[in-house]
Amino acid sequence: MRKVVIPGEQISDKPFVTEYTVVEGGKTYASVVGFMDEENRFVPAKSVYTPRQGDAIVGVVVYVRGNGYKVDLNLPFEGFLSGKDTRVPFAMGEIMFAKVRDVDEVGNVDLIDARKLPAGKIIEFPPAKVPRLIGKKNSMLMAIMQGTGSEVYVGNNGYVYLAGGDIPLALRAIDMVDKQSHTTGLTQQVTDFLAQNKKQ
């Protein structure tokens, strides 16, 4: 059975410097609520997203400036996409799928490899559960896309973009992943759920 761990609880008597842990006196303690999985690894249940180099993000253009674009990324601050790094011009309110090129020491995010996405729906999803929504080798994402016919882009920042197909059904499937993200065999459950509820 998976054990729920709360902040300050010891997860190892050796020092492991990873995300969401603190090391004190040579021992490792959890710093957020999480689970110990079968291999005794710590998996955070809920956390605040910190951008990393190479993360894929979904963002919305909020400012157009002479030298580039300010992009809303579900973070305390907007990210920046330089005009030099994109051939596609963006307008305010347009959605992009991009990569994080660099994050500096105070958390300013530089973007690169931006693709414009056509108008669609953006929802917020807990960033800690994003790996679950994508699944092993995109399995969960493929299941949702095939089951609903929607175009789905998932950003590590917790923004999920949806367009076309049966969006209400896709939203229910995503909600299901959110609520049951810590159970096993979830991809199969979602596939079955989508097959049962598919519009004839």
Next chain:
Amino acid sequence: MAEEKKLIINGKRIDGRSPDDLRPLRIETGVLNEADGSAFVQWGGNKIVAGIYGPRECIPKHEANPYKALVKCRYTMSPFASKEEHGRSGPNRRSIEISKVIREVFENIVVAELYPMTQIDIFIDVLQAEGGTRVGAITAAAAALADAGIPMRDMVCGVAVGKADGTIVLDLGKEEDNFGESDVPMAISNRGKELLLIQMDGLLTKEELAIAIDKAMAASEKIHAMQTEAITKRYEKLESEGLKL
């Protein structure tokens, strides 16, 4: 005082507790939809709700620190919180002081270095008060921070110890707080057993204070167990629901 009222009769306190008993305590997390994390504490006659936002953009911007996140705290008591008139619930001398001491507790346990240039807001509203609201507020805010997924070095909880009718009593109620000899609210971290808050209203001798701290340490274990239960319960419940499908 016109009429002398006994606070302890035959070793029992006004509400029937013995000196080392806590009032009934119930903690629940995730009670608010819009906040990033939240908790509700019902502790005797106290009803306290805490909501967390953040880390988010620091406002005013000139306060932002490029080395760490700011922890901000606002404690307010609602106009209908207790028998006495509290007026409108804006900041007053008392609530500004309590906000400050609570903020200092959480500045010590939040891992603020991870989120430079941002602020973490802790909002605490006391809906009903019956003595010991600041310790209840700390207990609620710690559970809410855990619910929000904000990294913390340790869990913390609050408990008050005081003196009424010459006896050291745990977790003072309204009458003991107002008419007893002393009231010492404390905040204690669980793992490190650090005293992150200690205030004293009234007087205790050195020896009495040592006993009071020991009692608070013992009680903090119980309160911490309830906080843990409140935080883990949500996930365990989800897991059992998930397995049914």
